[in-house]
Amino acid sequence: MALTVSQVARLAKVSVRALHHYDELGLLCPSGRSEAGYRLYTQADLERLQQVLFFRELAFPLEEIRRILNDSRFDLRAALLMQRQLLSERASRLDALRHAVDSALDALDQGKTMDGEKMFEAFGDFDPSKYEAEVNERWGDTEAYKESARRTSRYKKEDWSTLKAEGDQLMKALAEHLGAGHAPTEPEVLALAEAHRQYISKWFYPCSYVIHRGLGEMYVSDSRFTENIDSVKPGLSAYLRDAFVANAERNGVES
Amino acid sequence: MALTVSQVARLAKVSVRALHHYDELGLLCPSGRSEAGYRLYTQADLERLQQVLFFRELAFPLEEIRRILNDSRFDLRAALLMQRQLLSERASRLDALRHAVDSALDALDQGKTMDGEKMFEAFGDFDPSKYEAEVNERWGDTEAYKESARRTSRYKKEDWSTLKAEGDQLMKALAEHLGAGHAPTEPEVLALAEAHRQYISKWFYPCSYVIHRGLGEMYVSDSRFTENIDSVKPGLSAYLRDAFVANAERNGVES
DNA sequence: CTAAGGCCTCACGTCGCGTGAGGGTCAACC
DNA sequence: GGTTGACCCTCACGCGACGTGAGGCCTTAG
Structure with missing residues (x-):
């Protein structure tokens, strides 16, 4: 079931040279080699390649794709x-x-x-x-x-349990500030926003201020998120976004 | 009214270096220079820059953009x-x-x-x-x-009216079939779809079946078109798309 | 046994700039 | 008039993601 370079190239519609390149970078190393030194790709390699191509399509630098995919x-x-x-x-x-x-x-x-x-x-x-x-x-x-x-x-049925509990706590705390009428720019709210950023960084992926701000935008613009978040407290998603934006700004990221 | 590099750069949100680069390539040469050799851009230069950026955004190689824009x-x-x-x-x-x-x-x-x-x-x-x-x-x-x-x-202004009339006629004919309850797959409707494809090919650009199908998709997904078309008859845009798809399929283009 | 095609590893080329280096220019303020 | 600082110039090298040979080994069909 092992595939050669050209077979993989045809399947995934990338050039053979590109596969060589990914091998050189350690981005996608074939799990095997034939006796003659031919690259041999497995099914798992194909899956990784798909991930690589997803991110590549989104214009991620290859080095960063490697970091992301290798990150435990x-x-x-x-x-x-x-x-x-x-x-x-x-x-x-x-x-x-x-x-x-x-x-x-x-x-x-x-x-x-x-x-x-x-x-x-x-x-x-x-x-x-x-x-x-x-x-x-x-x-x-x-x-x-x-x-x-x-x-x-x-999604709701799925068990993100540990992770979800931690996130829920942050949400609840933020919802309380919203209920109390505190502006999203107040220091305590900003601290929670920052805590949320680090929560994301810890559990999901390195989350820069810029990305965090983008996440906030997604909370209000993607109804799947909005519904979920606003079910904690109406208007919370927008409140989160404002807090994330303010937190990013306070940390030197201009909008 | 002449602008310096950095002013143009700010306006168009490109780097100064990029403007230098475009100058080197002969892609966008400022129409003037100051006594000290400073690049001076006119309004016309800005317009050309905008065209350059459009094509660049669409991932055209700069050399090709130059060819296109220089083409008389x-x-x-x-x-x-x-x-x-x-x-x-x-x-x-x-x-x-x-x-x-x-x-x-x-x-x-x-x-x-x-x-x-x-x-x-x-x-x-x-x-x-x-x-x-x-x-x-x-x-x-x-x-x-x-x-x-x-x-x-x-063609100039007068021709646009001819062109528009021809298009309107096709629309009207198709709207009548829609009103009569004819399915978009019926031969006469397909013939009109094909006529529309050739109309586009004739007046605008070689319109392949694939592109024609894409055009149909645009008719329903772009409100600017949808409104315009549906003002002839409600539901016409979707009807057109279906007809274009069917016509493409009948001509060997799989969906 | 030979020819065709697939595979290997260098290694240099390309494209669209980014990023200094080294140096002139211009307007403003002392 | 001198200085400062922002802006401008022209080289010229660097980089990322490959493309494109060159030169040579491997494998299979005739």
């Missing part, structure tokens, strides 16, 4: 959820570009010229509220939404 | 329409990836493993050489392109 704390589910988020971000970027093309076409139709600032709007950073609207629009009541809703219910 | 046959409208198409192709690619992530999550939930062939399905649809071939088919120096480009560049 690597959590496949968390990684996949992350990938979902990254895909969303890319999709909204595409949307922004499409709008830009549309504006250009409109301008063209009306014989107008676009002024300097407007011209490059699409390439800039996106307005999160606009982003939220777009995501909600896309997730409307499509088939994909139902699918995701079905899965959300399944 | 370059038609802005055609380019923008094409960019829309490329964007929607990319969007569906993202969608495929998202489905792949979802499948992986599902498999994980059920403790299953994905088999070798299925594992790479999401990556499979997108054969890069095929993609390049398609792009070259549209932008390369092929006879077909030259012809269509010559045609496109010739």
Whole structure:
């Protein structure tokens, strides 16, 4: 059942050279070699390759992919959820570009010229509220939404028990601050936000401030998360996002 | 009104080095220099830069962008329409990836493993050489392109009305079939779908069945199109998509 | 036994910049 | 007038993810 380079290359539609390259980097070393020194890939190697390609598609540097996949704390589910988020971000970027093309076409139709600032709007950073609207629009009541809703219910049944308990405690503490009317910028709230960041780092993956902020955006924009979080206390997801953003800013990450 | 490098860089959110690079390549040479040799960019330069960035965003090699933009046959409208198409192709690619992530999550939930062939399905649809071939088919120096480009560049305002009339007629005919309750798979409807494909090929760009199908998807997923089309008759956009898909299938393109 | 095709390991080339190095320019303030 | 600091210039080397030979061994079909 061992496959040669070219067979794997055909299956996964990557070049043989790329497989060599991944071997050199220690990113994907075939588990075996033939007597003549030919690379021999197993099923497990294929699975790893798939992971590599997922991350590569998302434009992760190979070195980082190696780190992620070799990390013993690597959590496949968390990684996949992350990938979902990254895909969303890319999709909204595409949307922004499409709008830009549309504006250009409109301008063209009306014989107008676009002024300097407007011209490059699409390439800039996106307005999160606009982003939220777009995501909600896309997730409307499509088939994909139902699918995701079905899965959300399944998630709840799963046993993340230890991990979940720790997370729940943080949520509860944050929900109390929300209930007490404390602003998300207050020191105690920021401390909890930071604790949450480290919780993620500890259990899932190294979570930078930037990523944490992105996570907060996902909490409000991905209904699977929003529903889950707001069931603790309505408005909590938005509150979390604000706290994460503030915490990132306090630690020198500009928005 | 002349801008310096750093001003342009801030506006367009590219690095100064990148602007230098584009200058070196002859991709975007500032129209002026100060006495001290400083690069000075005009409004026209900004417009060209925007075009450059559009194509760059779509992962065109810089050298090719230069060819395209320097091409005297370059038609802005055609380019923008094409960019829309490329964007929607990319969007569906993202969608495929998202489905792949979802499948992986599902498999994980059920403790299953994905088999070798299925594992790479999401990556499979997108054969890069095929993609390049398609792009070259549209932008390369092929006879077909030259012809269509010559045609496109010739028409001005009056021609757009002819063009629009022709399109409207197709829409009206298709709307009538929808109103009469004809299935999108019926021969007469398929014939109209095919006519529409050739209409696009004639006026805009060589429109393969795959691209035509993509166009149909865009009609339902892009509200700008959906609204416009459904204003002729509610549900028409979805009807068009179904007809385009069926027409593609009948012509040997698997979905 | 030979030819074709697949495999190996160097090793240099490419593309789109990033990142200094080394040095002139410009506006403002002392 | 001098100094400071932000901005500009031109080399020129570095990097990541491979592409693309070159030169040579392995294996199978005729």
